[in-house]
Amino acid sequence: MSKSLSPIVEPLLNWFDQNKRVLPWRQDKEPYHVWISEIMLQQTRIEAVMGYYARFLEALPDVESLSKVDDDALMKLWEGLGYYSRARNLKKAAIVITEEYGGEFPQAFIELKKLPGIGEYTAGAIASICFDEKVPAVDGNVLRVIARVQGSRDNVLLPQTKKTVTEQLKKIMPQRAGAFNEALMELGELVCLPNGAPLCESCPLQEHCTAYKKGLTEQIPVRVKKMKRKRADKSVFMITDPDGRIAIEKRPDTGLLSGMYQLPNVEGFHTDDELQEILRQWELVPIDIVFTKEAKHVFTHIDWYMKAYHVTVTEHNDRFIWVTEDKLKNSYPLPTAFQKLL
DNA sequence: CACGCGTGGCT
DNA sequence: TAGCCAAGCGT
Structure with a gap:
Protein backbone atom coordinates (compact mmCIF):
# COMPACT_ATOMS: atom_id res chain seq x y z
CA MET A 1 0.00 0.00 0.00
CA SER A 2 1.58 3.26 -1.09
CA LYS A 3 0.82 6.54 0.59
CA SER A 4 -1.64 9.06 -0.76
CA LEU A 5 -0.59 11.44 -3.49
CA SER A 6 -2.57 14.31 -2.00
CA PRO A 7 0.49 16.38 -0.93
CA ILE A 8 1.44 16.93 -4.56
CA VAL A 9 -1.78 18.70 -5.52
CA GLU A 10 -1.13 22.22 -4.28
CA PRO A 11 2.53 22.57 -5.28
CA LEU A 12 1.69 21.15 -8.69
CA LEU A 13 -1.18 23.56 -9.32
CA ASN A 14 0.91 26.52 -8.16
CA TRP A 15 3.77 25.49 -10.41
CA PHE A 16 1.41 25.10 -13.36
CA ASP A 17 -0.06 28.54 -12.83
CA GLN A 18 3.44 29.99 -13.08
CA ASN A 19 4.86 27.79 -15.81
CA LYS A 20 2.20 26.66 -18.22
CA ARG A 21 3.17 27.15 -21.84
CA VAL A 22 1.06 29.16 -24.21
CA LEU A 23 -0.24 26.72 -26.81
CA PRO A 24 -2.78 27.22 -29.59
CA TRP A 25 -5.25 24.77 -28.04
CA ARG A 26 -5.02 26.45 -24.65
CA GLN A 27 -6.58 29.70 -25.82
CA ASP A 28 -10.02 28.56 -24.74
CA LYS A 29 -11.77 25.52 -23.34
CA GLU A 30 -14.01 24.86 -26.29
CA PRO A 31 -14.56 21.09 -26.25
CA TYR A 32 -14.20 20.98 -30.01
CA HIS A 33 -10.80 22.65 -29.83
CA VAL A 34 -9.58 20.52 -26.95
CA TRP A 35 -10.87 17.40 -28.66
CA ILE A 36 -9.09 18.05 -31.95
CA SER A 37 -5.85 18.88 -30.16
CA GLU A 38 -5.99 15.81 -27.90
CA ILE A 39 -6.57 13.51 -30.85
CA MET A 40 -3.75 15.10 -32.83
CA LEU A 41 -1.41 14.86 -29.85
CA GLN A 42 -1.94 11.12 -29.44
CA GLN A 43 1.46 9.56 -30.07
CA THR A 44 2.51 12.74 -31.76
CA ARG A 45 4.88 15.51 -30.70
CA ILE A 46 3.69 19.04 -30.08
CA GLU A 47 5.96 20.46 -32.81
CA ALA A 48 4.43 18.09 -35.35
CA VAL A 49 0.89 19.05 -34.38
CA MET A 50 1.32 22.84 -34.44
CA GLY A 51 0.90 23.38 -38.17
CA TYR A 52 -1.87 20.86 -38.59
CA TYR A 53 -3.99 22.17 -35.75
CA ALA A 54 -4.38 25.71 -37.08
CA ARG A 55 -5.05 24.55 -40.63
CA PHE A 56 -7.55 21.95 -39.49
CA LEU A 57 -9.58 24.41 -37.43
CA GLU A 58 -9.59 26.92 -40.21
CA ALA A 59 -11.01 24.37 -42.63
CA LEU A 60 -13.31 22.70 -40.13
CA PRO A 61 -14.16 25.18 -37.38
CA ASP A 62 -16.86 23.16 -35.64
CA VAL A 63 -18.50 19.78 -35.17
CA GLU A 64 -21.03 20.43 -37.90
CA SER A 65 -18.48 21.19 -40.60
CA LEU A 66 -16.44 18.17 -39.53
CA SER A 67 -19.47 15.91 -39.70
CA LYS A 68 -20.07 16.94 -43.30
CA VAL A 69 -16.51 17.08 -44.59
CA ASP A 70 -15.64 15.19 -47.74
CA ASP A 71 -13.48 12.16 -46.91
CA ASP A 72 -10.70 13.14 -49.28
CA ALA A 73 -10.60 16.67 -47.93
CA LEU A 74 -10.44 15.30 -44.40
CA MET A 75 -7.54 13.00 -45.20
CA LYS A 76 -5.77 15.81 -47.00
CA LEU A 77 -5.87 17.81 -43.77
CA TRP A 78 -4.38 14.84 -41.92
CA GLU A 79 -1.84 13.91 -44.59
CA GLY A 80 1.58 13.36 -43.00
CA LEU A 81 0.38 13.23 -39.39
CA GLY A 82 0.08 9.45 -39.31
CA TYR A 83 -2.38 7.12 -37.57
CA TYR A 84 -5.05 7.99 -40.09
CA SER A 85 -7.86 6.20 -38.33
CA ARG A 86 -7.73 9.12 -35.90
CA ALA A 87 -9.06 11.37 -38.64
CA ARG A 88 -11.71 8.89 -39.76
CA ASN A 89 -12.84 8.49 -36.15
CA LEU A 90 -13.05 12.25 -35.73
CA LYS A 91 -15.59 12.47 -38.51
CA LYS A 92 -17.51 9.45 -37.22
CA ALA A 93 -17.68 11.02 -33.77
CA ALA A 94 -18.78 14.36 -35.24
CA ILE A 95 -21.66 12.59 -36.96
CA VAL A 96 -22.63 10.88 -33.70
CA ILE A 97 -22.54 14.20 -31.85
CA THR A 98 -24.71 15.76 -34.52
CA GLU A 99 -27.21 12.93 -34.68
CA GLU A 100 -27.30 11.58 -31.14
CA TYR A 101 -26.49 14.66 -29.09
CA GLY A 102 -28.25 17.29 -31.19
CA GLY A 103 -24.89 18.81 -32.09
CA GLU A 104 -24.07 19.59 -28.47
CA PHE A 105 -20.74 18.23 -27.32
CA PRO A 106 -21.14 15.56 -24.62
CA GLN A 107 -19.74 16.72 -21.30
CA ALA A 108 -19.46 13.62 -19.14
CA PHE A 109 -16.48 11.30 -19.19
CA ILE A 110 -18.75 8.29 -19.59
CA GLU A 111 -20.44 9.78 -22.65
CA LEU A 112 -17.22 11.04 -24.22
CA LYS A 113 -15.66 7.62 -23.91
CA LYS A 114 -18.39 6.13 -26.09
CA LEU A 115 -17.33 8.22 -29.08
CA PRO A 116 -15.14 6.66 -31.75
CA GLY A 117 -11.47 7.44 -31.15
CA ILE A 118 -12.02 8.63 -27.61
CA GLY A 119 -10.60 6.23 -25.04
CA GLU A 120 -9.81 6.40 -21.35
CA TYR A 121 -7.15 9.09 -21.64
CA THR A 122 -8.87 11.40 -24.11
CA ALA A 123 -12.23 11.18 -22.34
CA GLY A 124 -10.48 12.13 -19.11
CA ALA A 125 -8.63 14.99 -20.74
CA ILE A 126 -11.72 16.56 -22.34
CA ALA A 127 -14.00 16.00 -19.32
CA SER A 128 -11.48 17.53 -16.93
CA ILE A 129 -10.06 20.34 -19.05
CA CYS A 130 -13.37 21.55 -20.45
CA PHE A 131 -15.76 20.69 -17.64
CA ASP A 132 -13.57 20.11 -14.56
CA GLU A 133 -14.99 16.67 -14.04
CA LYS A 134 -12.80 15.00 -11.44
CA VAL A 135 -11.38 12.24 -13.61
CA PRO A 136 -7.70 11.52 -14.25
CA ALA A 137 -6.06 11.65 -17.68
CA VAL A 138 -3.13 9.27 -17.51
CA ASP A 139 -0.68 9.43 -20.37
CA GLY A 140 2.99 8.47 -20.52
CA ASN A 141 4.11 11.70 -18.88
CA VAL A 142 1.78 11.20 -15.95
CA LEU A 143 2.92 7.62 -15.49
CA ARG A 144 6.53 8.74 -15.35
CA VAL A 145 5.88 11.53 -12.85
CA ILE A 146 3.81 9.35 -10.53
CA ALA A 147 6.21 6.42 -10.75
CA ARG A 148 9.05 8.69 -9.62
CA VAL A 149 7.07 10.44 -6.90
CA GLN A 150 6.09 7.08 -5.46
CA GLY A 151 9.43 5.42 -6.16
CA SER A 152 7.43 2.68 -7.82
CA ARG A 153 9.25 -0.06 -9.67
CA ASP A 154 6.10 -1.24 -11.42
CA ASN A 155 6.56 -1.62 -15.15
CA VAL A 156 4.86 1.46 -16.58
CA LEU A 157 4.35 -0.29 -19.91
CA LEU A 158 1.82 -2.67 -18.37
CA PRO A 159 -1.89 -1.79 -18.53
CA GLN A 160 -2.18 -2.82 -14.88
CA THR A 161 0.23 -0.07 -13.82
CA LYS A 162 -1.85 2.54 -15.63
CA LYS A 163 -4.97 1.22 -13.92
CA THR A 164 -3.39 1.47 -10.50
CA VAL A 165 -2.17 5.02 -11.09
CA THR A 166 -5.60 6.01 -12.40
CA GLU A 167 -7.24 4.68 -9.24
CA GLN A 168 -4.81 6.55 -7.00
CA LEU A 169 -5.31 9.80 -8.88
CA LYS A 170 -9.09 9.47 -8.74
CA LYS A 171 -8.88 9.79 -4.97
CA ILE A 172 -7.07 13.10 -5.01
CA MET A 173 -8.63 14.95 -7.94
CA PRO A 174 -9.07 18.60 -6.87
CA GLN A 175 -11.74 21.09 -7.97
CA ARG A 176 -9.40 22.32 -10.65
CA ALA A 177 -9.36 18.89 -12.24
CA GLY A 178 -8.35 20.08 -15.70
CA ALA A 179 -5.49 22.21 -14.46
CA PHE A 180 -4.29 19.34 -12.29
CA ASN A 181 -4.21 16.88 -15.19
CA GLU A 182 -2.53 19.37 -17.47
CA ALA A 183 -0.04 20.18 -14.73
CA LEU A 184 1.01 16.55 -14.36
CA MET A 185 1.53 16.25 -18.09
CA GLU A 186 3.30 19.57 -18.37
CA LEU A 187 5.63 18.69 -15.51
CA GLY A 188 6.44 15.41 -17.22
CA GLU A 189 7.24 17.18 -20.44
CA LEU A 190 9.20 20.13 -19.08
CA VAL A 191 10.82 18.96 -15.84
CA CYS A 192 10.42 15.28 -15.07
CA LEU A 193 12.21 14.34 -18.27
CA PRO A 194 12.36 10.76 -19.50
CA ASN A 195 15.97 10.52 -20.67
CA GLY A 196 19.07 11.83 -19.00
CA ALA A 197 18.79 13.75 -15.81
CA PRO A 198 15.38 15.13 -14.97
CA LEU A 199 15.47 18.74 -13.77
CA CYS A 200 14.89 17.89 -10.13
CA GLU A 201 16.41 21.17 -8.90
CA SER A 202 13.51 23.08 -10.40
CA CYS A 203 10.81 20.54 -9.61
CA PRO A 204 7.93 21.62 -7.38
CA LEU A 205 7.52 18.03 -6.19
CA GLN A 206 11.13 17.52 -5.16
CA GLU A 207 10.39 17.17 -1.46
CA HIS A 208 7.57 14.72 -2.19
CA CYS A 209 9.52 12.62 -4.66
CA THR A 210 10.75 9.21 -3.50
CA ALA A 211 12.89 8.63 -6.59
CA TYR A 212 14.64 11.95 -6.03
CA LYS A 213 15.27 11.30 -2.35
CA LYS A 214 16.67 7.83 -3.05
CA GLY A 215 18.63 8.86 -6.14
CA LEU A 216 16.58 6.55 -8.32
CA THR A 217 15.42 8.94 -11.03
CA GLU A 218 17.57 7.10 -13.58
CA GLN A 219 16.12 3.70 -12.65
CA ILE A 220 12.50 4.83 -12.52
CA PRO A 221 10.22 4.57 -14.39
CA VAL A 222 10.79 0.91 -15.12
CA ARG A 223 9.96 0.13 -18.73
CA VAL A 224 10.29 -3.56 -19.44
CA LYS A 225 9.46 -4.26 -23.04
CA LYS A 226 7.67 -7.43 -23.75
CA MET A 227 10.22 -9.31 -25.76
CA LYS A 228 8.76 -10.35 -29.05
CA ARG A 229 10.05 -13.86 -29.40
C1' DC B 1 -4.45 -8.64 -23.49
C1' DA B 2 -1.29 -8.27 -27.42
C1' DC B 3 -0.87 -6.28 -31.54
C1' DG B 4 -0.99 -2.92 -35.40
C1' DC B 5 -1.36 1.57 -36.63
C1' DG B 6 2.62 6.41 -39.16
C1' DT B 7 5.96 9.43 -38.71
C1' DG B 8 10.05 11.73 -37.27
C1' DG B 9 13.88 12.16 -34.21
C1' DC B 10 17.53 9.85 -32.05
C1' DT B 11 21.66 6.75 -31.67
C1' DT C 1 22.26 3.10 -42.29
C1' DA C 2 19.25 0.62 -39.98
C1' DG C 3 17.09 -0.06 -35.80
C1' DC C 4 14.97 1.77 -31.70
C1' DC C 5 11.62 4.58 -29.60
C1' DA C 6 7.48 7.28 -28.59
C1' DA C 7 2.76 5.96 -24.88
C1' DG C 8 -3.51 6.13 -27.17
C1' DC C 9 -7.11 3.54 -29.46
C1' DG C 10 -9.55 -0.30 -31.54
C1' DT C 11 -9.68 -4.95 -32.33
Whole structure:
Protein backbone atom coordinates (compact mmCIF):
# COMPACT_ATOMS: atom_id res chain seq x y z
CA MET A 1 0.00 0.00 0.00
CA SER A 2 1.58 3.26 -1.09
CA LYS A 3 0.82 6.54 0.59
CA SER A 4 -1.64 9.06 -0.76
CA LEU A 5 -0.59 11.44 -3.49
CA SER A 6 -2.57 14.31 -2.00
CA PRO A 7 0.49 16.38 -0.93
CA ILE A 8 1.44 16.93 -4.56
CA VAL A 9 -1.78 18.70 -5.52
CA GLU A 10 -1.13 22.22 -4.28
CA PRO A 11 2.53 22.57 -5.28
CA LEU A 12 1.69 21.15 -8.69
CA LEU A 13 -1.18 23.56 -9.32
CA ASN A 14 0.91 26.52 -8.16
CA TRP A 15 3.77 25.49 -10.41
CA PHE A 16 1.41 25.10 -13.36
CA ASP A 17 -0.06 28.54 -12.83
CA GLN A 18 3.44 29.99 -13.08
CA ASN A 19 4.86 27.79 -15.81
CA LYS A 20 2.20 26.66 -18.22
CA ARG A 21 3.17 27.15 -21.84
CA VAL A 22 1.06 29.16 -24.21
CA LEU A 23 -0.24 26.72 -26.81
CA PRO A 24 -2.78 27.22 -29.59
CA TRP A 25 -5.25 24.77 -28.04
CA ARG A 26 -5.02 26.45 -24.65
CA GLN A 27 -6.58 29.70 -25.82
CA ASP A 28 -10.02 28.56 -24.74
CA LYS A 29 -11.77 25.52 -23.34
CA GLU A 30 -14.01 24.86 -26.29
CA PRO A 31 -14.56 21.09 -26.25
CA TYR A 32 -14.20 20.98 -30.01
CA HIS A 33 -10.80 22.65 -29.83
CA VAL A 34 -9.58 20.52 -26.95
CA TRP A 35 -10.87 17.40 -28.66
CA ILE A 36 -9.09 18.05 -31.95
CA SER A 37 -5.85 18.88 -30.16
CA GLU A 38 -5.99 15.81 -27.90
CA ILE A 39 -6.57 13.51 -30.85
CA MET A 40 -3.75 15.10 -32.83
CA LEU A 41 -1.41 14.86 -29.85
CA GLN A 42 -1.94 11.12 -29.44
CA GLN A 43 1.46 9.56 -30.07
CA THR A 44 2.51 12.74 -31.76
CA ARG A 45 4.88 15.51 -30.70
CA ILE A 46 3.69 19.04 -30.08
CA GLU A 47 5.96 20.46 -32.81
CA ALA A 48 4.43 18.09 -35.35
CA VAL A 49 0.89 19.05 -34.38
CA MET A 50 1.32 22.84 -34.44
CA GLY A 51 0.90 23.38 -38.17
CA TYR A 52 -1.87 20.86 -38.59
CA TYR A 53 -3.99 22.17 -35.75
CA ALA A 54 -4.38 25.71 -37.08
CA ARG A 55 -5.05 24.55 -40.63
CA PHE A 56 -7.55 21.95 -39.49
CA LEU A 57 -9.58 24.41 -37.43
CA GLU A 58 -9.59 26.92 -40.21
CA ALA A 59 -11.01 24.37 -42.63
CA LEU A 60 -13.31 22.70 -40.13
CA PRO A 61 -14.16 25.18 -37.38
CA ASP A 62 -16.86 23.16 -35.64
CA VAL A 63 -18.50 19.78 -35.17
CA GLU A 64 -21.03 20.43 -37.90
CA SER A 65 -18.48 21.19 -40.60
CA LEU A 66 -16.44 18.17 -39.53
CA SER A 67 -19.47 15.91 -39.70
CA LYS A 68 -20.07 16.94 -43.30
CA VAL A 69 -16.51 17.08 -44.59
CA ASP A 70 -15.64 15.19 -47.74
CA ASP A 71 -13.48 12.16 -46.91
CA ASP A 72 -10.70 13.14 -49.28
CA ALA A 73 -10.60 16.67 -47.93
CA LEU A 74 -10.44 15.30 -44.40
CA MET A 75 -7.54 13.00 -45.20
CA LYS A 76 -5.77 15.81 -47.00
CA LEU A 77 -5.87 17.81 -43.77
CA TRP A 78 -4.38 14.84 -41.92
CA GLU A 79 -1.84 13.91 -44.59
CA GLY A 80 1.58 13.36 -43.00
CA LEU A 81 0.38 13.23 -39.39
CA GLY A 82 0.08 9.45 -39.31
CA TYR A 83 -2.38 7.12 -37.57
CA TYR A 84 -5.05 7.99 -40.09
CA SER A 85 -7.86 6.20 -38.33
CA ARG A 86 -7.73 9.12 -35.90
CA ALA A 87 -9.06 11.37 -38.64
CA ARG A 88 -11.71 8.89 -39.76
CA ASN A 89 -12.84 8.49 -36.15
CA LEU A 90 -13.05 12.25 -35.73
CA LYS A 91 -15.59 12.47 -38.51
CA LYS A 92 -17.51 9.45 -37.22
CA ALA A 93 -17.68 11.02 -33.77
CA ALA A 94 -18.78 14.36 -35.24
CA ILE A 95 -21.66 12.59 -36.96
CA VAL A 96 -22.63 10.88 -33.70
CA ILE A 97 -22.54 14.20 -31.85
CA THR A 98 -24.71 15.76 -34.52
CA GLU A 99 -27.21 12.93 -34.68
CA GLU A 100 -27.30 11.58 -31.14
CA TYR A 101 -26.49 14.66 -29.09
CA GLY A 102 -28.25 17.29 -31.19
CA GLY A 103 -24.89 18.81 -32.09
CA GLU A 104 -24.07 19.59 -28.47
CA PHE A 105 -20.74 18.23 -27.32
CA PRO A 106 -21.14 15.56 -24.62
CA GLN A 107 -19.74 16.72 -21.30
CA ALA A 108 -19.46 13.62 -19.14
CA PHE A 109 -16.48 11.30 -19.19
CA ILE A 110 -18.75 8.29 -19.59
CA GLU A 111 -20.44 9.78 -22.65
CA LEU A 112 -17.22 11.04 -24.22
CA LYS A 113 -15.66 7.62 -23.91
CA LYS A 114 -18.39 6.13 -26.09
CA LEU A 115 -17.33 8.22 -29.08
CA PRO A 116 -15.14 6.66 -31.75
CA GLY A 117 -11.47 7.44 -31.15
CA ILE A 118 -12.02 8.63 -27.61
CA GLY A 119 -10.60 6.23 -25.04
CA GLU A 120 -9.81 6.40 -21.35
CA TYR A 121 -7.15 9.09 -21.64
CA THR A 122 -8.87 11.40 -24.11
CA ALA A 123 -12.23 11.18 -22.34
CA GLY A 124 -10.48 12.13 -19.11
CA ALA A 125 -8.63 14.99 -20.74
CA ILE A 126 -11.72 16.56 -22.34
CA ALA A 127 -14.00 16.00 -19.32
CA SER A 128 -11.48 17.53 -16.93
CA ILE A 129 -10.06 20.34 -19.05
CA CYS A 130 -13.37 21.55 -20.45
CA PHE A 131 -15.76 20.69 -17.64
CA ASP A 132 -13.57 20.11 -14.56
CA GLU A 133 -14.99 16.67 -14.04
CA LYS A 134 -12.80 15.00 -11.44
CA VAL A 135 -11.38 12.24 -13.61
CA PRO A 136 -7.70 11.52 -14.25
CA ALA A 137 -6.06 11.65 -17.68
CA VAL A 138 -3.13 9.27 -17.51
CA ASP A 139 -0.68 9.43 -20.37
CA GLY A 140 2.99 8.47 -20.52
CA ASN A 141 4.11 11.70 -18.88
CA VAL A 142 1.78 11.20 -15.95
CA LEU A 143 2.92 7.62 -15.49
CA ARG A 144 6.53 8.74 -15.35
CA VAL A 145 5.88 11.53 -12.85
CA ILE A 146 3.81 9.35 -10.53
CA ALA A 147 6.21 6.42 -10.75
CA ARG A 148 9.05 8.69 -9.62
CA VAL A 149 7.07 10.44 -6.90
CA GLN A 150 6.09 7.08 -5.46
CA GLY A 151 9.43 5.42 -6.16
CA SER A 152 7.43 2.68 -7.82
CA ARG A 153 9.25 -0.06 -9.67
CA ASP A 154 6.10 -1.24 -11.42
CA ASN A 155 6.56 -1.62 -15.15
CA VAL A 156 4.86 1.46 -16.58
CA LEU A 157 4.35 -0.29 -19.91
CA LEU A 158 1.82 -2.67 -18.37
CA PRO A 159 -1.89 -1.79 -18.53
CA GLN A 160 -2.18 -2.82 -14.88
CA THR A 161 0.23 -0.07 -13.82
CA LYS A 162 -1.85 2.54 -15.63
CA LYS A 163 -4.97 1.22 -13.92
CA THR A 164 -3.39 1.47 -10.50
CA VAL A 165 -2.17 5.02 -11.09
CA THR A 166 -5.60 6.01 -12.40
CA GLU A 167 -7.24 4.68 -9.24
CA GLN A 168 -4.81 6.55 -7.00
CA LEU A 169 -5.31 9.80 -8.88
CA LYS A 170 -9.09 9.47 -8.74
CA LYS A 171 -8.88 9.79 -4.97
CA ILE A 172 -7.07 13.10 -5.01
CA MET A 173 -8.63 14.95 -7.94
CA PRO A 174 -9.07 18.60 -6.87
CA GLN A 175 -11.74 21.09 -7.97
CA ARG A 176 -9.40 22.32 -10.65
CA ALA A 177 -9.36 18.89 -12.24
CA GLY A 178 -8.35 20.08 -15.70
CA ALA A 179 -5.49 22.21 -14.46
CA PHE A 180 -4.29 19.34 -12.29
CA ASN A 181 -4.21 16.88 -15.19
CA GLU A 182 -2.53 19.37 -17.47
CA ALA A 183 -0.04 20.18 -14.73
CA LEU A 184 1.01 16.55 -14.36
CA MET A 185 1.53 16.25 -18.09
CA GLU A 186 3.30 19.57 -18.37
CA LEU A 187 5.63 18.69 -15.51
CA GLY A 188 6.44 15.41 -17.22
CA GLU A 189 7.24 17.18 -20.44
CA LEU A 190 9.20 20.13 -19.08
CA VAL A 191 10.82 18.96 -15.84
CA CYS A 192 10.42 15.28 -15.07
CA LEU A 193 12.21 14.34 -18.27
CA PRO A 194 12.36 10.76 -19.50
CA ASN A 195 15.97 10.52 -20.67
CA GLY A 196 19.07 11.83 -19.00
CA ALA A 197 18.79 13.75 -15.81
CA PRO A 198 15.38 15.13 -14.97
CA LEU A 199 15.47 18.74 -13.77
CA CYS A 200 14.89 17.89 -10.13
CA GLU A 201 16.41 21.17 -8.90
CA SER A 202 13.51 23.08 -10.40
CA CYS A 203 10.81 20.54 -9.61
CA PRO A 204 7.93 21.62 -7.38
CA LEU A 205 7.52 18.03 -6.19
CA GLN A 206 11.13 17.52 -5.16
CA GLU A 207 10.39 17.17 -1.46
CA HIS A 208 7.57 14.72 -2.19
CA CYS A 209 9.52 12.62 -4.66
CA THR A 210 10.75 9.21 -3.50
CA ALA A 211 12.89 8.63 -6.59
CA TYR A 212 14.64 11.95 -6.03
CA LYS A 213 15.27 11.30 -2.35
CA LYS A 214 16.67 7.83 -3.05
CA GLY A 215 18.63 8.86 -6.14
CA LEU A 216 16.58 6.55 -8.32
CA THR A 217 15.42 8.94 -11.03
CA GLU A 218 17.57 7.10 -13.58
CA GLN A 219 16.12 3.70 -12.65
CA ILE A 220 12.50 4.83 -12.52
CA PRO A 221 10.22 4.57 -14.39
CA VAL A 222 10.79 0.91 -15.12
CA ARG A 223 9.96 0.13 -18.73
CA VAL A 224 10.29 -3.56 -19.44
CA LYS A 225 9.46 -4.26 -23.04
CA LYS A 226 7.67 -7.43 -23.75
CA MET A 227 10.22 -9.31 -25.76
CA LYS A 228 8.76 -10.35 -29.05
CA ARG A 229 10.05 -13.86 -29.40
CA LYS A 230 11.12 -15.34 -32.63
CA ARG A 231 9.80 -18.71 -33.59
CA ALA A 232 12.02 -21.65 -34.43
CA ASP A 233 10.75 -25.00 -35.68
CA LYS A 234 12.87 -28.01 -34.87
CA SER A 235 12.88 -31.71 -35.65
CA VAL A 236 14.42 -33.59 -32.75
CA PHE A 237 15.57 -37.19 -32.79
CA MET A 238 15.70 -39.69 -30.02
CA ILE A 239 17.99 -42.20 -31.67
CA THR A 240 18.58 -45.55 -30.06
CA ASP A 241 21.11 -48.19 -31.04
CA PRO A 242 20.60 -51.98 -30.67
CA ASP A 243 21.85 -51.76 -27.07
CA GLY A 244 19.21 -49.19 -26.24
CA ARG A 245 21.67 -46.34 -25.87
CA ILE A 246 20.54 -42.87 -26.82
CA ALA A 247 22.47 -40.50 -29.09
CA ILE A 248 23.30 -37.09 -27.63
CA GLU A 249 25.77 -34.37 -28.48
CA LYS A 250 27.32 -31.40 -26.75
CA ARG A 251 26.14 -27.93 -27.71
CA PRO A 252 28.67 -25.25 -28.66
CA ASP A 253 30.26 -23.51 -25.68
CA THR A 254 28.84 -20.16 -26.70
CA GLY A 255 25.31 -18.90 -27.21
CA LEU A 256 22.00 -20.44 -26.21
CA LEU A 257 22.32 -23.29 -23.69
CA SER A 258 26.07 -23.27 -24.21
CA GLY A 259 27.95 -26.31 -23.03
CA MET A 260 24.84 -28.35 -22.31
CA TYR A 261 23.91 -31.54 -24.10
CA GLN A 262 21.08 -32.12 -26.52
CA LEU A 263 19.32 -34.67 -28.61
CA PRO A 264 20.35 -34.53 -32.27
CA ASN A 265 18.11 -32.07 -34.07
CA VAL A 266 17.74 -29.98 -37.21
CA GLU A 267 16.04 -26.72 -38.10
CA GLY A 268 12.52 -26.91 -39.44
CA PHE A 269 9.89 -29.58 -39.93
CA HIS A 270 10.47 -32.25 -42.53
CA THR A 271 8.85 -35.01 -44.53
CA ASP A 272 9.70 -38.65 -43.86
CA ASP A 273 11.96 -38.69 -46.91
CA GLU A 274 13.84 -35.66 -45.71
CA LEU A 275 14.25 -37.19 -42.27
CA GLN A 276 15.69 -40.33 -43.87
CA GLU A 277 18.15 -38.20 -45.81
CA ILE A 278 19.24 -36.31 -42.70
CA LEU A 279 19.95 -39.53 -40.86
CA ARG A 280 21.81 -40.91 -43.85
CA GLN A 281 24.03 -37.85 -43.83
CA TRP A 282 24.77 -38.62 -40.21
CA GLU A 283 25.87 -42.05 -41.44
CA LEU A 284 23.09 -43.79 -39.59
CA VAL A 285 20.93 -46.58 -40.97
CA PRO A 286 17.43 -46.22 -39.58
CA ILE A 287 15.33 -49.32 -39.02
CA ASP A 288 12.28 -47.19 -38.38
CA ILE A 289 11.32 -43.60 -37.70
CA VAL A 290 8.30 -42.99 -35.50
CA PHE A 291 6.85 -39.58 -34.73
CA THR A 292 6.41 -39.48 -30.97
CA LYS A 293 5.25 -36.06 -29.84
CA GLU A 294 5.46 -32.36 -30.34
CA ALA A 295 6.27 -29.77 -27.72
CA LYS A 296 6.76 -26.05 -27.36
CA HIS A 297 9.51 -24.54 -25.29
CA VAL A 298 9.57 -20.84 -24.48
CA PHE A 299 12.83 -19.00 -23.94
CA THR A 300 13.02 -15.28 -23.20
CA HIS A 301 13.71 -14.44 -26.81
CA ILE A 302 12.70 -17.49 -28.84
CA ASP A 303 9.94 -20.10 -29.01
CA TRP A 304 10.96 -23.58 -30.02
CA TYR A 305 8.29 -25.66 -31.69
CA MET A 306 9.61 -29.20 -31.67
CA LYS A 307 8.52 -32.39 -33.35
CA ALA A 308 10.17 -35.46 -31.84
CA TYR A 309 10.95 -38.72 -33.63
CA HIS A 310 12.04 -42.00 -32.18
CA VAL A 311 14.58 -43.55 -34.48
CA THR A 312 15.98 -47.07 -34.17
CA VAL A 313 19.29 -47.58 -35.96
CA THR A 314 21.27 -50.68 -36.94
CA GLU A 315 24.41 -49.58 -35.13
CA HIS A 316 25.86 -46.54 -33.40
CA ASN A 317 28.70 -44.39 -34.71
CA ASP A 318 31.21 -41.87 -33.43
CA ARG A 319 29.33 -38.79 -34.53
CA PHE A 320 27.32 -38.82 -31.31
CA ILE A 321 27.73 -39.77 -27.69
CA TRP A 322 25.72 -42.92 -26.99
CA VAL A 323 24.52 -43.21 -23.44
CA THR A 324 22.08 -45.24 -21.41
CA GLU A 325 18.92 -43.53 -20.28
CA ASP A 326 20.19 -43.77 -16.72
CA LYS A 327 23.47 -42.08 -17.50
CA LEU A 328 21.73 -39.41 -19.53
CA LYS A 329 19.55 -38.62 -16.58
CA ASN A 330 22.39 -38.54 -14.07
CA SER A 331 25.52 -37.40 -15.86
CA TYR A 332 24.64 -35.12 -18.74
CA PRO A 333 23.01 -31.71 -18.34
CA LEU A 334 20.04 -31.78 -20.70
CA PRO A 335 17.98 -28.60 -21.12
CA THR A 336 14.31 -28.71 -20.18
CA ALA A 337 13.38 -28.26 -23.82
CA PHE A 338 14.68 -31.74 -24.54
CA GLN A 339 13.55 -33.30 -21.30
CA LYS A 340 10.03 -32.58 -22.47
CA LEU A 341 10.52 -34.93 -25.38
CA LEU A 342 11.82 -37.96 -23.50
C1' DC B 1 -4.45 -8.64 -23.49
C1' DA B 2 -1.29 -8.27 -27.42
C1' DC B 3 -0.87 -6.28 -31.54
C1' DG B 4 -0.99 -2.92 -35.40
C1' DC B 5 -1.36 1.57 -36.63
C1' DG B 6 2.62 6.41 -39.16
C1' DT B 7 5.96 9.43 -38.71
C1' DG B 8 10.05 11.73 -37.27
C1' DG B 9 13.88 12.16 -34.21
C1' DC B 10 17.53 9.85 -32.05
C1' DT B 11 21.66 6.75 -31.67
C1' DT C 1 22.26 3.10 -42.29
C1' DA C 2 19.25 0.62 -39.98
C1' DG C 3 17.09 -0.06 -35.80
C1' DC C 4 14.97 1.77 -31.70
C1' DC C 5 11.62 4.58 -29.60
C1' DA C 6 7.48 7.28 -28.59
C1' DA C 7 2.76 5.96 -24.88
C1' DG C 8 -3.51 6.13 -27.17
C1' DC C 9 -7.11 3.54 -29.46
C1' DG C 10 -9.55 -0.30 -31.54
C1' DT C 11 -9.68 -4.95 -32.33
